[in-house]
Amino acid sequence: MTLPPKRRPPGLSRVEDCVRWARRRIEGEVLRPGMRLPSVRVLARQRGVSPFTVVEAYERLVADGYLEARRGSGFYVRERALATPASEPAPGSVIDLDWLMQNMLESGAAQGPGLGVLPASWLDGAQLSAAIRALGREGRWLDSGKPHGYAPLRALLQQRLAALDILAQPDQIVLTTGVAHALNLVLSALVKPGDAVLTLDPCWFGALGIVAAHGARVVGIACGADGPDLAELERRMAQERPRLLVLSTAARNPTGLSLPESVVARILALAARHDVTVFEDDVYADLCGSRVTRAAALDRLDRVVYAGSFSKTLAANVRVGYLAANAELARKLTNAKILTGFTTPELNERLVHKLLAERRYDKHVEGLRERLAGQRELAKRMFAAEGVDILGDPADGMFLWANMRTDTNQLAMRCREQRILIAPGSLFTAQQAPSTWMRFNVTAQVDKRMRDLLFA
Incomplete structure (x- = not known):
């Protein structure tokens, strides 16, 4: 029995209504590639229309590339229908921060030099799996977390920080779920709405x-x-009276460059003169083979809060980071951690501790540094061959900052159509103004198709 016709929006024919019904489900990924749509007769009953109406709607969807007809089987969602999901900006719109982060975190959604992580194939999955199995046999992973974090890991971190000339007692080290978590804690403890926070540009x-x-x-x-324009930095400190300066000294994101010790010393002198706390983001510390003096080493954790993480070198899902600060501030940050999220997952902290204690991690990151060095030189040669300048001569980390001599927002749009992700320079500035620069991940495999897109 045919059901009464469904109420349609004004101005839509029955065929157009059926087309819209299917497109919404395909674009919303309720119906995914390879899935079979309801048969003509079933959808006709559901929508209260004739089978001829459904047939015409399905044929329109076939013509538009949403469906494919399989003789004797029915209509199925085509793969190409997801090339421009509804959640992405429409063609011609601006590539913004939300778009980039969603695509970086969406499994399999994009590939290309805009990604901010090492390829999964570079990470030691076998080592992680073995350590996880060992923790399971120990049966200690049901313990609750501690306010400062897992004490044995903090003790190991004390030794690792000392190798960078950063001297901290274990109670000055607070475990976090990453550098972003650490920055959130510092902002919660020190910065009020309306306060100024200085960053280096690009950041x-x-x-x-x-x-x-x-x-x-x-x-x-x-x-x-x-390094930064120190005269401008001093002027802004005097004018804005900032509460915080966000700083990276080694293998900075997005340029891959490190700051000379003399520049770091002058920045710290300005911060002391204007009573500014410095947040030092050293997330790429273990990918840095060069000797780089950290701000926290020069400052002795007086006004510098130092933050690091293992998510870039172990796995993005192993969310273990840490911060080190003077004892009074470390207590404040621990309280902020408890109030905003209680404790950090001890299972992850035990996992990182096990890998560090068994000395497997150091061998792993040594291999990563060597592999990155080779990829970095290949990328530099590619840009030189294309006549494209990069900023400075980065010796560490995974990024280069390349002047593509075109609006990289528009370049990102063209690449997006081919499901290739690039990170345009506008995303790395406070003003997000159009830019000719882009961040390039040296681990990206640039084939001819990608090269033609980048350097057209």
Whole structure:
């Protein structure tokens, strides 16, 4: 029996209504590639229309590339229908921070030099699996977390920090779920809405978003190959009276460059003069083979909060990071951690401790540094062959900062159509103004198709 006709929006024919019904489910990924749609007769009963109406609607969807007809079997969703999901910006729109982060975190959604992580194939999955199985046999992973974090791991971190000339007692080290968590804690403890926070420009876009989400004013300081404009930094400190400066000294994101010790010393002198706390983001520390003096080493954790993480070198899902600060501030940050999320997962902390204690981790990151060095030189040669300049001469980490001599927002749009992700320069500045620069991950496998897109 045919059901009464469904109520349709004004102006839509029965065929158009059926087409819209199917497209919404395909674009919303309720119906995924390879899935069979309801038969003509079934959908006709459900929609209260004739089978001829459904047939015409399905044929229109076939013509539009949403469906394919299989003789004797029915209509199925085509793979190409997901090429432009409804959640992405429409063609011609601006590539923004939300778009980039969603695509970076969406499994299999995109590939390309805009990604901010090492390829999964570079990480030691077998080592992680073995350590997880061993923890399971020990049966201690049901213990609750501690306010500061797993004590044996903090003791190991004390030794690792000392190798960087950063001297901290275990109670000055607070475990987090990563550098982003650490920055959130510092902002919660020190920064009020409306306060100014200084960043170097360009800067990791995550820091820009986190600071803005706290209601603080982001003030960017231009930073070239040799470091920030120190005169501008001093002027802004005097004018804005900032509560915090977000700083990276080694293998900075997005440029891959490190700051000279003399520049770091002058930055710290300005911070002391204007009573500014410095948040030092050293998430790429273990990918840095060069000797780079950290701000926390020069400052002795007086006004510097130092933050690191293992998520870049072990696995993105192993969310273990840490911060080190003076004893009084470490207590405040521990309290902020408890109030905003209680404790951090001890299972992950025990996993990282096991890998560090058994000395497997150091061998793993040594291999990563060697592999990155080779990929970095290949990328530099590629840009030189294409006549494209990169900023400075990065010796560490996974990023280069390349001047593509075109609006990289528009370049990102063209690449997106081919499901290739690039990170345009506008995302790494406080103003998000159009830019000719882009961040390039040296681990990206650039084939001819990608090269033609990048350098057209």
